[in-house]
Amino acid sequence: MLDITTIVLTYNEELHIRRCLENVCSFSKKVYVVDSPSTDNTVEICKEFPNVEVVVHPYPGNQAAQFNWALDHLSIDTEWVLRLDADEYLLPELVAEIRRKLPVMPEDVKGLEMRRRHIFMGRWVKHGVYPVVLMRMFRTGCARYEERLMDEHLVLDEGHTLLLDHDFCDHSLVDLSAYCTKHLLYARREAAELLADAYGLERTSGMPEGAHIMGRQAMEKRRKKHSYSRLPLFWRSFAYFCYRYILKGGFLDGKEGFLFAFIQGWWYRTVVDAKILECRKYIKAAQLPPHSEAEKAAVRTFIRRRWNISL
Numbered sequence: 001m002l003d004i005t006t007i008v009l010t011y012n013e014e015l016h017i018r019r020c021l022e023n024v025c026s027f028s029k030k031v032y033v034v035d036s037p038s039t040d041n042t043v044e045i046c047k048e049f050p051n052v053e054v055v056v057h058p059y060p061g062n063q064a065a066q067f068n069w070a071l072d073h074l075s076i077d078t079e080w081v082l083r084l085d086a087d088e089y090l091l092p093e094l095v096a097e098i099r100r101k102l103p104v105m106p107e108d109v110k111g112l113e114m115r116r117r118h119i120f121m122g123r124w125v126k127h128g129v130y131p132v133v134l135m136r137m138f139r140t141g142c143a144r145y146e147e148r149l150m151d152e153h154l155v156l157d158e159g160h161t162l163l164l165d166h167d168f169c170d171h172s173l174v175d176l177s178a179y180c181t182k183h184l185l186y187a188r189r190e191a192a193e194l195l196a197d198a199y200g201l202e203r204t205s206g207m208p209e210g211a212h213i214m215g216r217q218a219m220e221k222r223r224k225k226h227s228y229s230r231l232p233l234f235w236r237s238f239a240y241f242c243y244r245y246i247l248k249g250g251f252l253d254g255k256e257g258f259l260f261a262f263i264q265g266w267w268y269r270t271v272v273d274a275k276i277l278e279c280r281k282y283i284k285a286a287q288l289p290p291h292s293e294a295e296k297a298a299v300r301t302f303i304r305r306r307w308n309i310s311l
Contacts, residue, residue, distance in 0.1 A: 001027060001028065001029040002027050002028065002029065002080070002098065002099060002102055003029055003078045003079040003080060003102070004027065004028045004029055004030075004078055004079075004080045004081070004082050004098075004102075004137070005028065005029065005030045005031070005032065005074075005076045005077075005078040005080070005081050005082070005140070006024040006028040006030070006031045006032070006081075006082040006083075006084060007031075007032045007034060007067065007070050007071075007074070007081065007082070007083050007084075008020060008021075008024070008031065008032070008033050008034070008083075008084055008085070008086055009033075009034050009036075009063060009066050009067060009070075009085065009086075010033055010034070010035045010036065010038060010042050010086050011035065011036035011037075011038055011042075011059065012038045012039060012040045012042060013038065013040075013042045013086035013087070014038075014040040014041040014042050014045060015087075015173050015174060016086040016087040016172070016173060017033070017042050017045050017046060017086050018045050018048075019089060020084060020085075020086050020087070020088065020089055021033075021045075021046065021049050021052055023089040023090055023095075024082070024084060024089075024090070025049050025051055025052065026095070027095055027098065027099065028051070028082065029051070029078050030051060030053070030076075030077075030078060031049070031051055031052045031053070032052075032053050032054075032055060032070065032074050033046045033052060033053070033054045033055070034055050034056075034057055034066060034067075034069075034070045034074075035054055035055070035056050035057075036056075036057070036058065036059040036066075037056045037058075042086075043056075055070070055073075055074065057069060057070075057073075061149075061309065061310070062147065062148070062149050062150075062152070062189070063145075063152060064145035064146060064147045064148060064152040065145075065147050067083060067145050068144050068145055068147065071144060076140055078140060079139060079140060080102065080137055080138070080139060080140065081137065081138055081139075081140050081143075082136060082137045083136050083137075083154070084136065084168070085170070087170060087171060087172045087173070088116075088168055088169060088170050088171070089168065089169055089171065090114075090168045090169075091166055091167050091168060091169060093165075093166040093167075094114065094164060094166035094167060094168055096166075097164055097165055097166050098112075098137075098164070101164070105162075108159050108160060109159060109160065109161070109162045110138055110139045110142040110143070110156050110158060110159030110160065110161070110213075111135045111137065111138040111139075111142070111143055111154065111156050111159070111160075111161040111162075111213070111215070112135065112136070112137040112138070112161065112162055112163075112164055113133050113134060113135045113136075113161050113162065113163045113164065113215050113216075113217075114133070114134060114135075114136050114137070114163075114164050114166075114167070114168050115130075115131035115132070115133055115163075115164075115166070115167045115168070116131065116132040116133075116134055116167065116168055116169070116170055117130055117131065117167045117168075117169050117170070118130065118132075118169075118170050118171075118260065119169050119170065119171035119172075120172075120256050120259070120260045121256045121259065121260075122256075123253065123254070123256040123257075125250070125253050125256065125257055125260045126252070126253060127248055127249035127250050127251075127252050127253055127257065128244040128245065128248045128249065128250035128253070128257065128260065128261050128265070129244060129248070131167070132217070133163065133215060133216070133217035133218075134153070134154075134215065134217075134218070135153065135154045135156075135161055135214075135215040135218070136154070136168070138154060138156065139159075142156055142157060142158060142159065143155060143156045143157070144157075148193060149189035149190075149192055149193050149309065150186065150189045150190045150193050151190075151193070151221070151222070151225065153214055153215060153218040153222075154214075154215075155213060155214050156213035156214075157213070158213070159213070160213065161213070161215055161216075176259075179263070180263065180267075183263065183264070183267075183268045183271070184271065186268070187268060187271040187272045187275060188275065188307040188308075188309060189309065190272045191272045191275035191276050191279070191307075192303050192307060192309045192311060194229055194272070194276060195276060195279055195299055195303065196299075196311050197229060198229070198276075199295065199296055199299045200291075200296070201296055201299065201300065201311055228240070233273040233276060233277060234270060234273050236269070236273070237265070237266050237269035237270040237272075237273055238266060238270075240265050240266070240269055241261055241262065241265040241266035241269075243265075244261045244264075244265045245257075245258065245261040245262075245265065250265075275307075278306075279299065279302050279303070279306075282298075282302050283295060283298055283299060283302070286298050
């Protein structure tokens with residue numbers, strides 16, 4: 001086994017967790033499943049694997065806070081930590097690459113970036129967003145997640161990253177109804193993040209203290225997202241769909257490619273904009289002084305009462 005502790009966050013993942021654990025248990029010295037807790041058979045399936053330990057911790061409201069809690073409270077004695085979602089797995093080529101490179105990794109490399117490919121409705125969507133490059137492995141004690149509601153990334157406090165050559169997969173097995181329902185929940189968090197930035201709301205979450213090194217694509221994505229947030233509502237979601245589906249070649253991936261670009265690139269982001277508009281209309285009706293503390297308080301109240309999100 002490699003000197004790796006893998007951490008998987010779960011909530012009702014009985015559809016995915018066995019596939020994920022069969023994958024990571026083949027090379028990880030230790031596997032922790034941090035459950036939220038689930039009400040299905042997720043935990044029972046985890047008990048089938050001897051080197052998997054399930055730790056139940058109430059969900060704190062976002063993935064980053066849950067993962068950082070795991071880093072602070074789990075007993076991790078391996079040199080490396082890998083974070084994986086239950087619906088993800090490493091391709092055999094990536095596992096072989098990690099086996100080959102990890103024992104001789106230079107000491108100044110503290111984080112490993114990997115290419116994520118999306119498998120949607122059984123098809124690898126090769127165009128539009130591929131490859132998404134994410135830091136998912138790091139030396140123990142050298143990284144934490146920035147605590148954001150959405151689009152959170154691992155951040156190093158020293159050293160630099162290395163991009164591996166092969167892919168891991170995001171391969172959800174849920175049906176389209178469940179897939180869209182999940183994105184409706186994401187839309188609340190995305191809208192809350194954008195509203196917090198737009199109204200200048202101070203938040204306790206954010207960059208970990210002392211951390212400063214983020215993956216290259218993550219930094220570029222954050223810059224583009226900031227520019228995107230300044231564009232007009234609704235027009236920007238249509239433009240983003242056109243960018244992914246036409247300019248980035250999403251149309252080459254057939255019917256699955258269209259649905260993937262439509263749901264993630266147009267429908268989802270239109271829902272986000274609709275929620276932002278809903279909040280703006282609420283604030284406008286309140287007739288509060290612009291940029292005042294009263295206006296900021298009203299935004300926080302709206303987000304907490306309507307979406308059950310505390311900023």
